[in-house]
Ligand SMILES: CCCCCCCC/C=C\CCCCCCCCCCCC(=O)SCCNC(=O)CCNC(=O)[C@H](O)C(C)(C)COP(=O)(O)OP(=O)(O)OC[C@H]1O[C@@H](n2cnc3c(N)ncnc32)[C@H](O)[C@@H]1OP(=O)(O)O
């Protein structure tokens with residue numbers, strides 16, 4: 001039998017090999033859990049190997065040394081080369097394969113086709129009629145045209161009902177007139193809008209006979225297909241540098257009474273007839289499908305970002321030696337410190353949890369998408385609630401985890417050589433895009449309040465909120481169950497979420513009864529409401545983790561996942577324990593029990609720590625991190641990496657003659673006086 005950890009190679013740093021030899025599970029079999037099938041895990045590695053054989057697809061130099069313009073150019077150059085090899089490298093109908101290809105070759109900072117693939121094509125698939133698909137979708141899929149999704153404006157992103165861009169129907173010419181009447185009405189932020197795309201699905205407020213019908217989607221050609229020059233009545237450009245995503249040209253767009261044919265409104269579900277008659281869609285929010293598409297996939301992209309930074313931090317912690325635990329012995333790997341383990345291991349567990357919750361979410365999304373094609377909309381509210389909560393909680397916890405990973409690498413974590421700060425910048429965009437986190441937590445809260453009302457009225461609720469009408473224990477039985485039975489943990493999470501949901505509900509009801517208008521009462525309860533949404537979502541994540549562990553057949557994989565789940569449940573419970581202490585559901589003694597289980601878990605995870613992150617099978621090419629190198633040879637490569645700095649091209653910079661020398665000369669002269 002070969003090594004269980006598949007990353008072991010001759011010549012690697014002995015400290016990292018020592019870690020890998022301790023693995024109790026086959027890391028490639030674990031990858032099958034993370035990527036949902038052995039085939040998917042195999043394909044990732046096959047794609048990486050194939051890419052490594054194409055020299056033009058390698059980074060020209062480490063990305064942090066490129067200027068913004070060079071980053072934009074480098075991403076476009078690679079997209080061009082990828083286009084030639086695409087059909088040999090991936091199954092183009094498999095989103096996971098495309099995403100992996102993107103991560104290996106280009107990385108997370110963006111590329112000209114990102115929004116084209118992530119939103120433009122999905123919105124056409126979901127909202128275009130067959131005729132419209134013939135006109136745009138098939139061309140888009142062949143990349144004859146490149147598009148984006150232009151919704152957010154300078155003045156409005158969250159509140160779509162107040163978008164200022166108007167699409168006014170002109171019955172006489174059977175056209176819509178698209179207009180940006182104010183500075184704040186300019187589209188602002190859409191990815192790749194600035195310079196790369198020649199088409200956009202523009203979301204504008206539909207006006208017919210002076211009546212406002214709310215946001216609708218329109219296809220707009222932005223640029224000439226040959227010259228790429230902006231078309232008349234269109235002003236378009238880049239919004240400038242951002243915290244990250246700097247290979248992406250997020251853009252602005254001003255439409256000056258631009259006329260487009262009536263048939264450019266996406267009309268699969270909703271229609272404006274020639275005479276201006278408006279025909280409603282089966283569900284008012286069907287036009288929000290592209291956003292739900294991205295939200296449903298965000299758990300997995302966040303899990304990926306979190307796992308990337310943890311791979312870097314855990315590998316580095318296994319070769320970084322500093323300080324002593326036993327003064328008579330050599331300096332220890334920093335991974336031996338309990339504080340380091342506590343800082344990193346719970347986030348490893350979260351990355352796995354997000355991936356498992358993500359798989360369930362994508363399954364529900366696929367079902368709803370299929371239902372919607374035939375006009376069936378029953379599950380849309382469930383999906384919207386679930387994805388709203390998850391996108392908010394998962395992005396926020398990912399942000400925390402990545403920052404802990406960075407700090408756990410000490411000074412070198414702060415260097416771009418770690419690449420963690422770039423991953424952080426990219427990932428935290430997710431707290432904002434696709435619905436600002438608080439706004440989306442409040443969307444979930446609407447759903448939870450409806451369920452709470454039903455329960456109060458004596459009705460039974462089911463599905464995601466079924467636990468609200470299930471029997472509850474007054475006191476948690478957490479310390480009175482056999483090992484590896486997680487039922488009592490999950491029941492405790494249920495209790496906490498239920499209590500908070502009803503606390504928020506009661507507060508809201510009390511305010512409404514006192515005569516406060518609903519929107520004011522809602523605002524005054526909104527912190528409590530967002531807490532309810534978070535607890536409900538964290539319960540779902542824990543349940544999804546437990547469901548996956550329950551389903552695993554392979555003994556060693558199950559045992560290893562079980563250890564992570566145990567850590568997850570204890571860590572997360574401690575994080576939210578104050579809610580259960582408040583009403584005596586948990587007592588001080590049980591808190592001690594949870595704490596000691598947590599510490600025991602850290603010890604159990606420790607020997608497998610490197611293998612848990614190796615199981616994500618993130619190649620050096622995609623990690624782009626000196627600290628996270630698979631072979632553990634960090635120090636010599638850190639020195640090599642620094643040689644890329646343009647400041648090192650000469651021993652003496654011109655600034656010396658220009659500024660520093662005069663400064664020192666004058667100081668010396670003065671001190672002689
Ligand atoms: C050749 C080479 C190939 C190489 C391969 C390359 C491939 C590239 C691959 C990978 C690259 C990856 C790159 C990733 C890039 C990152 C992408 C970033 C994308 C970011 C894009 C955006 O941000 S787009 C803009 C997003 N904007 C938002 O999300 C706005 C948020 N606001 C809203 O969504 C809405 O305003 C609101 C939901 C908050 C409120 O809406 P509204 O005012 O209309 O409703 P109400 O609050 O009144 O609610 C009424 C009622 O409706 C229900 N509801 C709302 N939404 C939905 C819904 N979607 N579905 C179902 N129901 C919904 C709501 O719950 C209410 O129900 P009630 O019953 O009345 O309570």
Ligand SMILES: Cc1cc2nc3c(=O)[nH]c(=O)nc-3n(C[C@H](O)[C@H](O)[C@H](O)COP(=O)(O)OP(=O)(O)OC[C@H]3O[C@@H](n4cnc5c(N)ncnc54)[C@H](O)[C@@H]3O)c2cc1C
Pocket residue numbers: 115149150151152155156157158159188189190191245250429432433434435436437438439442
């Ligand atoms: C990296 C990145 C990529 C993006 N890509 C695209 C794209 O491709 N296409 C596109 O159309 N857009 C894109 N966006 C825009 C993005 O979708 C919006 O910025 C986002 O939806 C948030 O909206 P906002 O900017 O209006 O925030 P605001 O709503 O102005 O948020 C500001 C504050 O107000 C609070 N707030 C607002 N409303 C409420 C409320 N009702 N209740 C309580 N609090 C509230 C928020 O919680 C937040 O704290 C992108 C943004 C980023 C950062």
